[in-house]
Amino acid sequence: MEESVKNEYFELLKFETVGGDPAKLRDCVDCASWLRRWLGKLGFEGEMLYPETKGAMMPPPILFAERKGDEGAPTILVYGHYDVQPTDPISEWKTPPFEPTEIDGRVYCRGSQDDKGQFFAFLCGVRDFLSGASVKPTLKVVLEGQEESGSTALEKMALSLRRKLSADVLLVCDTSAAANMRPAIIAGLRGVSHFTIRLSGANRDLHSGEYGGLAPNAAQAMSELVASLHLRDGSIAVAGFRDGIIPPEHDELRAAEISAPSKEELEADIGCEPVGGQLGRTIVQRNGFDPTIEVNGIHSGYGGPGAKTVIPCEAVAKISMRLVPGQTPRGAFEAVRTHLEANVPRGMKLSIEDYNPGAGGFRLPLSSPLFRLAEHVLCEMDSRGPVFVWDGASIPVVSAIREASGAAPLIVGWGQPEDRIHSPNESYSFAQFEKARDWARRILSALAG
Secondary structure, three states: OHHHHHHHHHHOOOOOOOOOHHHHHHHHHHHOOOHHHHHHHHOOEEEOOOOOOOOOOOOOOEEEEEEEEOOOOOEEEEEOOOOOOOOOOHHOOOOOOOOEEEOOEEEEEEOOOOOOHHHHHHHHHHHHHHHHHOOOOEEEEEEEOOOOHHHHHHHOOOOHHHHHHOOOOOOOEEOEOOOOOEEEEEEEEEEEEEEEEEOOOOOOOOEOOOOOOOOOOOOHHHHHHHOEEEEOOEEEOOOOOOOOOOOOOOOHHHHHHHHOOOOOHHHHHHHHOOOOOOOOOOOOHHHOOOOEEEEEEEEOOOOOOOOOOOOOEEEEEEEEEEEOOOOOOHHHHHHHHHHHHOOOOOOOOEEEEEEEEEEEEEEEOOOOOOHHHHHHHHHHHHOOOEEEEEEOOOOHHHHHHHHHHOOOOOOOOOHHHHHHOOOOEEEEHHHHHHHHHHHEEEEEHHHHH
C-alpha cells in the first residue's frame, strides 16, 4: 500500500463515529465532510442529506455523491457506512480504539474493517479505475452514519430519494470472504429487527430477607420470560413467528454447503461448541436460512463486587430477531409481542420499547447474469473461484436501497473472523484492503464494458 493511501486510511479511522451515540454527532459530521472532500477530488458532486426530525435529535448525515459518466454507460451505486460500533468494553483493547496501530501487517482500530476499511478500500479502487478507464459509468456513492444502530434516517428517506439512487447495479463491500480469503458472493442476507423489553414489579429494590418469598423478583421473572421464547431443542416457541417462510431451494443448500465451516472450525473460532439454534439442523440451515430470536443482554439488580442481597424491582432485556424471506419485520414482531404478553410472570408489568423494525431478509437467484459476471472477475483474482454464501448477518438498509434504486445488488466483501468486528481489538490487514481495492477496479471495468 502506498504511504499516501495509508495516511488517508488512518486519517479516516481517527474519527470517533459511533453513530448511535449523540455525543459523537460532531465526529460523524466531520467524517462525512472529510469523505465529501475526498470524493470531490475524484470529480464527485457531494451533498449532506438529513431527514425531517420534527424536534428529535439530528441524526448523523447521509453523504450522497455523484460523478456523471459517459452517455449510454451504466449507472453504478456504491453503498457503505462510516459509523462504527461502540468500543465497550474499553479495558479489553490492547491499543487505543481510535488510534490506528499497525502490527504485523494489520491495522488495529475501531472501524478498521467494519465498514470504514472495506468501503474506503473499495473507493480507492474506484479512484484506480477512473485513472485509466476508457468508458466511465455514472457513479453514485451513498455513505451513512447509522448502519450499526438501525439505518433509521436512510430507511426513512430511501423512497423519497428514488431519483438520486436510481441505478443499474448496487455494489456493497461490507461482508466477508470465505475461509482462507476465497472470494464469496453473497446470495442472500437475513433481515434484522430489535427491541427492548422491560419488566417492573415493586416500587424499589427490596431487602431479600424482609421481603423474600413475598415480593416478585424481576430478574427471575425476566429469565423465565426470555426462556419461554424457545423450546428445549432450541426451536422457536413463538406461535406464528415462522409463518410464510420461503424455504431454500436444493441448489441453494448445495451451494451453501461448499463454503460452510466445519463444527471444529467454528468451535476453534468462537471458543465453545456451536450448539445454538434447533437440534438436528445443519450449520448452513441454522446460520443462513433459519430465523432466530436472540437475547442480546439482560440487566437487573446488582452485579458489582461483593454481595448486595436485594430483590430487583426491574429487569431489562435487549432482543433481536434475524429474519428470512417470507417473514415481515412487523409480522414477526407482532407474533413475539403476543407471546410475551401472554407469558408475563405473576406480579410483573411488561413494556416493550425502542422497537426498530429494520428490514426483511432476501435471497437472489443464482442464475443472475450479474452473478455470472462477478464470478468471472473473481476467478481472475483467485483461481479457486468464488463460493456463494447466504449470510446469517444483516445489512438491513440494503433491502430499502434495492427497492428505491431498482438496482441489482452485488455484495462482495473481504472480512475474516480474525478481524473481530464488533469486538475489542478490531483489525483489518493490508492484504485484505488491497483485495477490496483490486475487486473494485476489476468489477467496475467489467461493468463498464
